[in-house]
Amino acid sequence: MNNFETVAxxxxxxxxxxxxxIKMETTFEELGFDSLDIVxxxxxxxxxxxxxxxxxxxxxxxxxxxxxxxxxxxxx
Amino acid sequence: MKTPLCELLGIEAPILQGGMAWVADxxxxxxxxxxxxxxxxxxxNADAEWLRTQIRKAxxxxxxxxxxxxxxxxxxxxxxxxxxxxxxxxxVTTGAGSPGKYMSAWREAGITVLPVVASVAYAxxxxxxxxxxxxxxxxxSGGHIGELTTMALVPQVVDAVDLPVIAxxxxxxxxxxxxxxxxxxxxxxxxxxxxxxxxxxxxPIYKERVLKAKDIDTTATGKxxxxxxxxxxxxxxxxxxxxxxxxxxxxxELEAMGVGALRKAVQEGDxxxxxxxxxxxxxxxxxxxxxxxxxxxxMDETEQILRGAAKWIK
Numbered sequence: 001m002n003n004f005e006t007v008a009x010x011x012x013x014x015x016x017x018x019x020x021x022i023k024m025e026t027t028f029e030e031l032g033f034d035s036l037d038i039v040x041x042x043x044x045x046x047x048x049x050x051x052x053x054x055x056x057x058x059x060x061x062x063x064x065x066x067x068x069x070x071x072x073x074x075x076x
Numbered sequence: 077m078k079t080p081l082c083e084l085l086g087i088e089a090p091i092l093q094g095g096m097a098w099v100a101d102x103x104x105x106x107x108x109x110x111x112x113x114x115x116x117x118x119x120x121n122a123d124a125e126w127l128r129t130q131i132r133k134a135x136x137x138x139x140x141x142x143x144x145x146x147x148x149x150x151x152x153x154x155x156x157x158x159x160x161x162x163x164x165x166x167x168v169t170t171g172a173g174s175p176g177k178y179m180s181a182w183r184e185a186g187i188t189v190l191p192v193v194a195s196v197a198y199a200x201x202x203x204x205x206x207x208x209x210x211x212x213x214x215x216x217s218g219g220h221i222g223e224l225t226t227m228a229l230v231p232q233v234v235d236a237v238d239l240p241v242i243a244x245x246x247x248x249x250x251x252x253x254x255x256x257x258x259x260x261x262x263x264x265x266x267x268x269x270x271x272x273x274x275x276x277x278x279x280p281i282y283k284e285r286v287l288k289a290k291d292i293d294t295t296a297t298g299k300x301x302x303x304x305x306x307x308x309x310x311x312x313x314x315x316x317x318x319x320x321x322x323x324x325x326x327x328x329e330l331e332a333m334g335v336g337a338l339r340k341a342v343q344e345g346d347x348x349x350x351x352x353x354x355x356x357x358x359x360x361x362x363x364x365x366x367x368x369x370x371x372x373x374x375m376d377e378t379e380q381i382l383r384g385a386a387k388w389i390k
Contacts, residue, residue, distance in 0.1 A: 035172075035302070036222055036223060039195060039197040039198050039201060040195070052204075054177070055176075057173065
């Protein structure tokens with residue numbers, strides 16, 4: 001699975017929807033995620049990617065999430 | 077009565093005053109600290125110089141420790157995070173995010189860091205980033221709130237992290253504090269109870285509204301925007317609720333209405349345009365008191381209740 005597919009899977013599992021509903025442009029607002037949901041998702045993503053993530057206000061959609069994860073992967 | 081929080085923060089009563097934006101200034105913080113609790117100045121959205129002035133003012137008013145609440149979404153968060161180090165502040169509470177990026181500088185400066193958390197996942201993240209303890213705040217509280225009540229949140233956070241837990245939200249008297257200790261907390265944070273303190277500088281109309289409030293007189297606005305805020309029912313909050321229910325009103329319009337609304341309530345007592353943030357315990361507050369009276373009453377009541385609790389055991 002590439003990064004997008006993994007993120008889509010984590011988000012879709014959390015929301016109990018089909019991963020095909022998650023697009024690169026999908027925003028957390030569209031998914032109805034509040035800050036409490038985002039913390040849960042961050043924890044789930046940490047497990048999926050084996051990375052330590054931090055909450056950040058710039059994380060607002062799938063695209064920003066993936067670029068954040070990729071920046072950490074580049075450092076690792 | 078003493079709890080481990082007293083030793084942790086160098087205070088006599090295990091009571092923190094909430095870091096209420098526009099409300100928690102040097103006067104209130106110093107009064108709470110002088111009364112034996114831990115007063116807090118809210119850095120809210122203010123810049124470094126405003127905070128520095130408030131800190132120095134409070135230092136002139138008390139020799140006891142006091143803290144600063146830093147709202148991590150503030151445009152000045154980086155600046156004020158530095159000011160607390162420069163001014164030798166020993167306790168920082170944080171809200172609206174994860175304090176991870178400031179943690180090493182704060183810990184190096186010997187600062188006790190207490191993030192406010194509204195869920196188990198938030199608490200775990202705070203633990204990992206190096207927090208000293210967490211403040212688990214239930215949605216009975218005023219201002220920005222989460223989903224869980226204090227009764228449900230505190231024991232779940234206590235079970236999930238290896239850190240001391242301070243309970244907040246819905247605690248207005250000794251009964252609430254005793255209950256919080258029974259849930260596993262080592263102390264409490266109170267905001268609303270201090271709104272009507274003599275030393276609290278909110279507008280007289282704000283105090284009057286809190287004093288007159290009944291149990292059902294708070295509501296949570298902003299749910300549609302994803303950041304609910306508990307406040308008193310007023311002409312303004314009723315209008316917001318109505319617009320929120322109308323899906324033709326864009327979210328941006330609702331956001332714009334909220335800008336500056338807390339300041340209008342606190343400084344001008346403006347019922348038509350102000351957000352009077354308050355917790356659900358407003359209905360329990362019937363008189364203005366000094367911070368010293370509030371803290372003494374809290375401690376006396378809590379001790380009495382805890383002593384009496386053994387009566388149930390036969």
